[in-house]
Amino acid sequence: MQLNVHERFDSRLPADDDHPYRTGAWRPQCVEYDARGLDVTGQLPEDLNGVYLRNTENPLLPSIGLYHPFDGDGMLHAVTFENGAARYSNRFVRTEGFLAEQAVGESLWAGVAEAPSASLREDGWGARPRMKDASSTDVTVYRGEALTSFWMCGDLYRHDPSTLEPLGCADVGGEFPRWGVSAHPKVDPRTGELLFFSYGLEHPHLRYGELSAAGELQHTVDVPLSGPRLPHDMAFTEHYAVLNDLPMFWDDSLMEHGLYVPRFHPELPSRFAIVPRHGVEGTVRWFEAEPTYVLHFVNAYEEGDEIVLDGFFQHRPAIVPDRRRSFEENLFRYLDVTEFQARPHRWRFDLRTGACREEARSEEFREFGMINDTVAGQRARWSYHAIPAEGWFGFTGVARFDLESGSEQRFDLPAGVFASETVMAPRDGAVAEDDGYLVTITMDVVNDESYCVVLDASDPAAGPIASVRLPERVCSGTHAAWSASL
Numbered sequence: 433m434q435l436n437v438h439e440r441f442d443s444r445l446p447a448d449d450d451h452p453y454r455t456g457a458w459r460p461q462c463v464e465y466d467a468r469g470l471d472v473t474g475q476l477p478e479d480l481n482g483v484y485l486r487n488t489e490n491p492l493l494p495s496i497g498l499y500h501p502f503d504g505d506g507m508l509h510a511v512t513f514e515n516g517a518a519r520y521s522n523r524f525v526r527t528e529g530f531l532a533e534q535a536v537g538e539s540l541w542a543g544v545a546e547a548p549s550a551s552l553r554e555d556g557w558g559a560r561p562r563m564k565d566a567s568s569t570d571v572t573v574y575r576g577e578a579l580t581s582f583w584m585c586g587d588l589y590r591h592d593p594s595t596l597e598p599l600g601c602a603d604v605g606g607e608f609p610r611w612g613v614s615a616h617p618k619v620d621p622r623t624g625e626l627l628f629f630s631y632g633l634e635h636p637h638l639r640y641g642e643l644s645a646a647g648e649l650q651h652t653v654d655v656p657l658s659g660p661r662l663p664h665d666m667a668f669t670e671h672y673a674v675l676n677d678l679p680m681f682w683d684d685s686l687m688e689h690g691l692y693v694p695r696f697h698p699e700l701p702s703r704f705a706i707v708p709r710h711g712v713e714g715t716v717r718w719f720e721a722e723p724t725y726v727l728h729f730v731n732a733y734e735e736g737d738e739i740v741l742d743g744f745f746q747h748r749p750a751i752v753p754d755r756r757r758s759f760e761e762n763l764f765r766y767l768d769v770t771e772f773q774a775r776p777h778r779w780r781f782d783l784r785t786g787a788c789r790e791e792a793r794s795e796e797f798r799e800f801g802m803i804n805d806t807v808a809g810q811r812a813r814w815s816y817h818a819i820p821a822e823g824w825f826g827f828t829g830v831a832r833f834d835l836e837s838g839s840e841q842r843f844d845l846p847a848g849v850f851a852s853e854t855v856m857a858p859r860d861g862a863v864a865e866d867d868g869y870l871v872t873i874t875m876d877v878v879n880d881e882s883y884c885v886v887l888d889a890s891d892p893a894a895g896p897i898a899s900v901r902l903p904e905r906v907c908s909g910t911h912a913a914w915s916a917s918l
């Protein structure tokens with residue numbers, strides 16, 4: 433292996449750190465590497481060409497008060513596959529907030545589990561006051577570039593997908609100057625457009641926008657809500673974007689005191705907005721459904737007069753605090769898929785009648801669904817779901833889910849080994865939707881190592897085709913993406 437250190441950072445975290453999300457699979461990294469000629473177990477397929485991109489939360493500085501795993505600075509990882517070989521790079525996302533905190537060697541902004549008033553800086557980014565944009569949540573490939581984004585809204589930071597060279601922020605036309613945009617912008621593979629949304633404290637509380645395949649802002653629309661909400665994801669079809677107004681939002685009475693604490697309102701319905709795309713003027717149509725919270729959607733498509741939406745329905749979005757556990761332990765239960773009980777679910781919105789039908793698709797707790805992105809917005813047959821690690825915000829494997837039958841086939845990692853969000857990478861010249869590979873990075877806390885693992889997307893239970901050893905154990909995080917561009 434040919435290993436070069438790009439930059440080495442100092443960690444100011446305590447040497448005997450015992451925070452559950454800064455140790456184990458979440459142990460932060462301090463070194464940026466470029467590595468070539470990585471050791472491979474098995475044989476890398478010659479027809480796997482592209483980049484597995486993984487964003488992670490990677491703190492270097494103690495928090496002002498209580499550290500939450502979504503507070504860490506974004507660190508992007510890229511495993512590039514080319515002609516049967518693999519190379520690796522990792523870089524911190526050099527956000528304005530990251531650079532400002534590194535310059536002074538301390539945290540300047542309060543984290544998501546702290547009161548904004550604890551921030552040392554008055555300014556900030558995002559859907560609530562005095563917050564840092566860590567650009568640590570998501571990564572999306574648009575116009576051949578890797579865009580990182582933040583779940584509470586911020587800038588879209590552009591990078592070369594393979595070298596991770598920073599390319600500045602995406603220009604969204606100055607239309608979203610303060611809130612920024614949310615994580616989970618979507619790219620329509622048929623048009624190359626980037627579809628995005630933004631949410632925040634001020635009316636209209638939710639906005640939707642589209643960038644063209646040429647990178648120009650071509651359309652924005654207000655989607656007024658009755659108050660601030662916490663939408664995390666969206667979906668789209670050929671003619672519509674699907675946004676949401678779910679009954680999990682900041683407690684009004686606590687917000688008056690400067691505290692931002694999500695509360696579930698089971699007496700309110702879930703509401704889904706069907707927004708015309710492509711700048712077509714038209715009414716935003718709302719559909720009501722059973723109350724829940726949805727962290728992630730899988731896909732949406734049009735079928736006759738209906739829009740079909742697949743996602744994960746939380747059967748227990750309101751977790752009752754357990755008095756035997758500490759405040760921190762209760763806080764982190766909200767990150768455990770088996771606690772909030774998310775299961776595959778399908779909603780059908782009838783544009784003719786205005787009615788919504790919905791159905792549970794599986795009894796299994798699953799989340800973080802991925803599809804072959806070349807069919808996004810169209811009817812897909814296969815999705816790939818993370819199998820949750822009980823008690824943790826982590827995954828122990830991946831399940832290939834049949835969106836037609838509801839059946840699944842699973843691949844499980846050994847005990848002590850965790851998976852990242854797993855992407856589907858179509859093989860060169862693919863002729864079927866599942867003709868390709870599943871790619872993920874593992875965090876092995878038993879042997880203190882990470883591999884980038886390649887599975888057959890049509891038969892993941894058969895086990896790894898190839899495993900690429902990375903220079904050091906990667907810190908766990910949230911989202912990943914596949915770039916067909918090198």
Ligand SMILES: [Fe+2]
Nearest residue numbers: 615664728911
């Ligand atoms: Fe997400």
